[in-house]
Amino acid sequence: MSYGVFHSMLRKGAPILALMLILVVIFFAGCENFSGPAKGEKKTVADPCDTVNVSYSKTIQPILQGNCYSCHANAFQTVGVNMEGYSNVKRYADATLLVGVTSQLPGYSQMPPPGPLSDCNKRLIRAWVNQGAKNN
Numbered sequence: 001m002s003y004g005v006f007h008s009m010l011r012k013g014a015p016i017l018a019l020m021l022i023l024v025v026i027f028f029a030g031c032e033n034f035s036g037p038a039k040g041e042k043k044t045v046a047d048p049c050d051t052v053n054v055s056y057s058k059t060i061q062p063i064l065q066g067n068c069y070s071c072h073a074n075a076f077q078t079v080g081v082n083m084e085g086y087s088n089v090k091r092y093a094d095a096t097l098l099v100g101v102t103s104q105l106p107g108y109s110q111m112p113p114p115g116p117l118s119d120c121n122k123r124l125i126r127a128w129v130n131q132g133a134k135n136n
């Protein structure tokens, strides 16, 4: 095959080659996983444990009500500890006892006694205290 014939074939084939290239690019661009996680790999999802905007009334009070009120509430205060009401909780938060007992820090009783809070609930309590234990 002479150079002349090859060259003219290449020239005729050029538009087809270009079209194929464009199709390949479109295919990969439209392919969700092309730049994302490999097949079978979990997609990165937002952290469901939102420690950015922790509210006393919406987040902390329900955690304490569900896990602590049975032993530490207005009606029944084991060892005189009351976790009901913001001003009571705030005192324990400021004294580091709230984080100490719920995050099982060394030297603190471990609360609640039946078993630790979930990791998310521990983080939420720490975040709320770090954000100033506000009555929000």
Ligand code: HEC
Pocket (backbone or CB within 6 Å): 064, 067, 068, 069, 070, 071, 072, 078, 079, 081, 083, 092, 097, 098, 101, 102, 108, 109, 110, 111, 112, 113, 114, 117
């Ligand atoms: C099943 C009952 C029970 C539950 C539920 C419970 N506690 Fe207690 N708590 C106790 C007892 C008993 C003590 C005293 C013995 C001790 O310190 O281990 C105590 C002591 C404490 C103290 C005082 C610790 C100290 O060193 O002075 C704090 C603070 C406390 N609890 C917080 C909590 C918080 C916060 C929760 C919920 C996350 C909780 N407790 C859930 C029974 C409970």
